[in-house]
Amino acid sequence: MRFLLAxxxxxxxxxxxxxxxxxxxxxxxAACTSSVGPGIAPPTSPPSGTPGFHAAWYxxxxxxxxxxxxxxxxxxxxxxxxxxxxxxxxMGEMAFLGTSxxxxxxxxxxxxxxxxxxxxxxxxxxxxxxxxxxPADYVGPGQVAWFQFTILAPSAxxxxxxxxxxxxxxxxxxxxxxxxxxxxxxxxxSVGSIAVAPATAxxxxxxxxRAYTAAVGxxxxxxxxxIDDASYPATSDGGGLADVDANGRxxxxxxxxxxxxxxxxxxxxxVHCVAPLADQTxxxxxxxxxxNATVRPVVFRDANNNNALDVGATFVPTExxxxxxxxxxxxxxxxxxxxxxxxxxxxxxxxxxxDAGATATYRYDTNDTFQRSGVTIGITQFEQLISRGxxxxxxxxxxxxxxxxxxxxxxxxxxxxxxxxxxxxxxGGPTQEDVGLRIAEPATNADAIAYSIQxxxxxxxxxxxxxxxxxxxxxLRVIASGSNATTYVDRDLAVGxxxxxxxxxxxxxxxxxxxxxxxxxxxxxPLPVAPPRAxxxxxxxxxxxxxxxxxxxxxxxxxxxxxxxxxxxxMRVQDIDGTxxxxxxxxxxxxxxxxxxxETLGGVAYPANTVLTITMRTDAPVVAAGGNAGLQLNxxxxxxxxxDIAGNTWDVAGSDDVVxxxxx
Numbered sequence: 056m057r058f059l060l061a062x063x064x065x066x067x068x069x070x071x072x073x074x075x076x077x078x079x080x081x082x083x084x085a086a087c088t089s090s091v092g093p094g095i096a097p098p099t100s101p102p103s104g105t106p107g108f109h110a111a112w113y114x115x116x117x118x119x120x121x122x123x124x125x126x127x128x129x130x131x132x133x134x135x136x137x138x139x140x141x142x143x144x145x146m147g148e149m150a151f152l153g154t155s156x157x158x159x160x161x162x163x164x165x166x167x168x169x170x171x172x173x174x175x176x177x178x179x180x181x182x183x184x185x186x187x188x189x190p191a192d193y194v195g196p197g198q199v200a201w202f203q204f205t206i207l208a209p210s211a212x213x214x215x216x217x218x219x220x221x222x223x224x225x226x227x228x229x230x231x232x233x234x235x236x237x238x239x240x241x242x243x244x245s246v247g248s249i250a251v252a253p254a255t256a257x258x259x260x261x262x263x264x265r266a267y268t269a270a271v272g273x274x275x276x277x278x279x280x281x282i283d284d285a286s287y288p289a290t291s292d293g294g295g296l297a298d299v300d301a302n303g304r305x306x307x308x309x310x311x312x313x314x315x316x317x318x319x320x321x322x323x324x325x326v327h328c329v330a331p332l333a334d335q336t337x338x339x340x341x342x343x344x345x346x347n348a349t350v351r352p353v354v355f356r357d358a359n360n361n362n363a364l365d366v367g368a369t370f371v372p373t374e375x376x377x378x379x380x381x382x383x384x385x386x387x388x389x390x391x392x393x394x395x396x397x398x399x400x401x402x403x404x405x406x407x408x409x410d411a412g413a414t415a416t417y418r419y420d421t422n423d424t425f426q427r428s429g430v431t432i433g434i435t436q437f438e439q440l441i442s443r444g445x446x447x448x449x450x451x452x453x454x455x456x457x458x459x460x461x462x463x464x465x466x467x468x469x470x471x472x473x474x475x476x477x478x479x480x481x482x483g484g485p486t487q488e489d490v491g492l493r494i495a496e497p498a499t500n501a502d503a504i505a506y507s508i509q510x511x512x513x514x515x516x517x518x519x520x521x522x523x524x525x526x527x528x529x530x531l532r533v534i535a536s537g538s539n540a541t542t543y544v545d546r547d548l549a550v551g552x553x554x555x556x557x558x559x560x561x562x563x564x565x566x567x568x569x570x571x572x573x574x575x576x577x578x579x580x581p582l583p584v585a586p587p588r589a590x591x592x593x594x595x596x597x598x599x600x601x602x603x604x605x606x607x608x609x610x611x612x613x614x615x616x617x618x619x620x621x622x623x624x625x626m627r628v629q630d631i632d633g634t635x636x637x638x639x640x641x642x643x644x645x646x647x648x649x650x651x652x653x654e655t656l657g658g659v660a661y662p663a664n665t666v667l668t669i670t671m672r673t674d675a676p677v678v679a680a681g682g683n684a685g686l687q688l689n690x691x692x693x694x695x696x697x698x699d700i701a702g703n704t705w706d707v708a709g710s711d712d713v714v715x716x717x718x719x
Contacts (some may be wrong), residue, residue: 060171103197109137110150110229121208121238126178130203133221137229139193147225150194150378152186152202155220155231156544161482162461167206167217167238178205186219198554208238217674231530231543232485232505249277249354249377256381258405260388260416261606264314264342269354272335276328279316280364281308284349284381291494296353301672303643304363305372310348310382315340327362343384346413347400352379368623368641385580386388389415394449407551407561417449419461426462427563437461439562442468445500468501469559476555476572477617479584479701481544486581490545491701492572494557495533498539502561505531507567508543511554520554520571550579586703587616589710591657592692594717601717604686610638610669610715613656616699617664621647626695626705627678630688630714633683638669645669667697690715 101111116130131152135141142148159165160186169175169183181188187202194200209215217233222228250270259265271277284298286306309324316326316339329337341352355364355376366374383400386409397411407418416627420427425437433438441447446465452458473495481489494506508531511524534541545555553576556567591613597606624647625639640647650666675686692713695705707713 071456082118084232093236102136103134104138105136106138106141108133108141108223108227108229111136112232112234114431115234123208123210125208127206127208129206130201131219131234132199132201134199135194135196138196141189141200141223142457143189143192146434147223149223149224150189150200150229151181151222151642152188152204152219153222153228154184154186155218157391157542158218161220161228161546166209166211167215167236168204171617176207178207180204185224188215202480206236206238215420221686231532233240233531233533240505248375249356249378251352251379252352254378254380256383258383258385258402258407261344261346262342263384264340265382266338266340266353269337269339269377269379270335270537271331271337271354271356274331275283275356277337277354278364278647279313279326279329279337280353280355281311281324281341281350282306282353282378283308283310284351284383287351287655296366297616298366298370298642301642303365303367304361305353305366305370307353307364308348308350310345311341311343311350311382313352314342314608325362327357329714343382345384346386347384349381349383351381351558353377354379366642368643370642385409385416386413387415388453389417389449389451391451391453396447396449398441398443401441401443405442406703408441411444417459417461418455418463419449419459420455422491423457423459423461426460427466428464429462430563432563436562437463439501440466442499442501444497467497467499469504469561470497470500471568471570472500472506472554472557474497474552474557474570474572476575477624477700478575478577479699480703481701482546483702484547485584487584488546488548488555488577488581490548490555490575490577492543492545492555493540493700494534494543494555494570495540496534500539500559502534505533506557506559508532509556509569510545511556513552513554514573515552518573520556520574522556522569522571523648524554526554526556548577548579550581552576584703585616585620585708586709587614587697588706589613589692589701589712590615590661591659592712592715593657594688594715597717600685602688604630604688604690604715605674606671608671610667610671612667612669613659613661614665614667614697614699616706617662618649618667619698619702621667621697621702623671624695626707627693628675628686628690630681630686630690632682632687633679634677634686635679635681635693636675636677636686638671638675640669644673644676646672663694664700688715 069687101113113132113134121127141150154163154165155161164175164183168178169180171177175183180186187204189200215238216235216512220228220231282296288295292667299306312324313321313326316329317332331337355374359376365373383574399409399411401408404422407416421434425432426433427440440463443461448462448464450460475493477491479487481491502627507528509526509528511526514526515521532541532543535594552574554574555572558567560567589612593610593611596609598603601709621640623640625637627637629635638645647669652663654666655658656666692707695707697705
């Protein structure tokens with residue numbers, strides 16, 4: 056069962072780049088074509104008869120591909136799995152779809168649609184935080200409501216998310232199945248402003264090749280390079296290219312080579328300044344000798360001739376660029392015979408998996424037989440189960456006409472996740488009465504499985520949670536493909552002690568492997584919100600002028616709480632002569648990290664994720680000049696946007712230390 060509803064949007068965008076030695080030409084306008092994919096069928100046996108108001112996801116419309124500014128009608132079905140009917144027009148009994156976490160947030164407006172009023176675009180929603188209302192006058196227990204709503208494709212490039220959750224207005228929120236719409240605004244029918252075809256993904260054997268054509272336009276030349284497929288998109292909102300070392304340049308790959316460029320032999324992984332052919336295209340062929348290499352070709356205009364694709368603060372390239380479709384170079388097909396296989400990569404779309412030793416590819420189809428621990432299963436169950444790290448006993452027939460046999464002897468695909476529970480104000484409220492669950496699945500678990508999140512009240516006094524407690528399911532949550540972690544917030548809890556467990560149901564046996572949290576307590580009365588405070592702040596390294604905070608210096612700030620990623624955060628500082636500057640954690644400015652393990656600062660040991668290290672790659676941008684040039688040490692932090700894991704912003708005024716002094 057899948058819960059991702061994806062809308063891919065295509066359109067044009069303009070790039071403004073400083074002049075350079077390489078000749079530049081205007082980009083041709085690229086076409087934009089919309090389409091709608093197949094719908095997703097409902098589950099075969101949704102839950103039913105649960106006392107009270109309840110809803111179960113029950114299918115959805117297909118994935119549209121839209122152009123900027125285009126509208127699309129989306130449909131999602133919910134099955135009334137409770138014991139109460141839903142009554143249209145009656146407060147406390149009428150069902151709606153509401154905006155939900157994490158984007159745009161529960162009861163928050165969305166830029167993808169709404170009711171207008173200058174807050175959200177007017178697409179006919181009941182309100183800016185209610186996506187749709189039940190269409191029928193009455194939806195009884197065991198009946199299905201088909202909700203419809205309109206989405207407006209934004210014009211700006213990027214990827215946008217809209218999470219939805221059913222509720223009974225004025226009574227209760229119902230189950231959270233993690234349903235969301237993903238709207239990706241592309242440049243025309245390609246990624247970036249240079250169209251590279253084919254744009255679809257494919258798998259080829261090691262040593263084989265794939266040919267591409269880039270429509271570049273104009274008379275200027277372009278550079279050719281590769282990126283690892285996992286490096287795009289680089290951010291959780293679906294944008295940009297990875298820049299792990301934060302040097303303002305996209306991370307390129309050497310795992311493949313361009314064998315032919317415009318018909319001429321090449322053999323390198325980076326080609327500088329390729330002149331277009333007479334028809335304003337560049338043609339190239341790529342290959343690789345590295346098994347399981349998964350790369351994408353990138354074509355771009357190197358405006359400043361630095362043999363790199365420059366990216367901005369949001370990791371989006373600042374030079375005209377385009378991406379071709381992904382290629383996975385798989386090992387040769389396995390030989391006929393008996394094999395014991397540890398799985399490395401799986402493609403259920405192309406019906407194959409590869410081994411961890413990168414020596415063979417195993418293909419399967421409906422002609423084959425499938426087992427798990429010797430018990431016969433169907434191909435659908437097999438594809439639900441198989442994942443990286445599994446061990447299989449395989450009797451393989453290379454001739455497709457002859458059936459192969461696949462037996463999963465070690466199944467890691469639904470192992471228990473780790474669950475960390477933290478009491479705090481996770482919703483911006485004044486008191487600590489929420490529990491945030493940070494759920495991390497093993498990397499070997501299958502993608503897109505639904506985890507049951509369950510809670511139990513407990514009267515035990517120990518820190519651990521009892522598996523025998525009376526747990527009840529509060530929601531289902533799917534971890535998005537490409538990630539192994541998610542956060543769920545259990546809001547506005549009553550005073551008391553709670554335990555949580557999270558697990559996924561095995562589709563064959565029906566058993567669940569649960570991961571358990573630690574016991575957490577909502578105090579009586581709930582404690583007031585406690586924003587993070589800085590306990591120690593100092594300059595630990597001076598690489599430039601000793602009297603200045605400048606390029607090469609290293610700042611460390613120890614907080615009293617676990618912090619979230621500092622990426623995109625900043626703080627404003629002021630020195631004694633009045634110079635005010637901003638220290639920003641951006642790719643083109645300062646490198647900012649949190650300690651991954653315990654770290655000692657000033658003789659005090661601080662746990663992981665509480666010490667912020669800022670390496671000054673550039674001088675801090677000056678907001679207001681003082682009596683002397685530069686930031687004179689000591690420097691005082693006057694404000695900051697860094698936040699704890701619950702999203703509470705740094706309490707600068709209440710901190711013990713906000714003065715960045717000379718190195719100790």
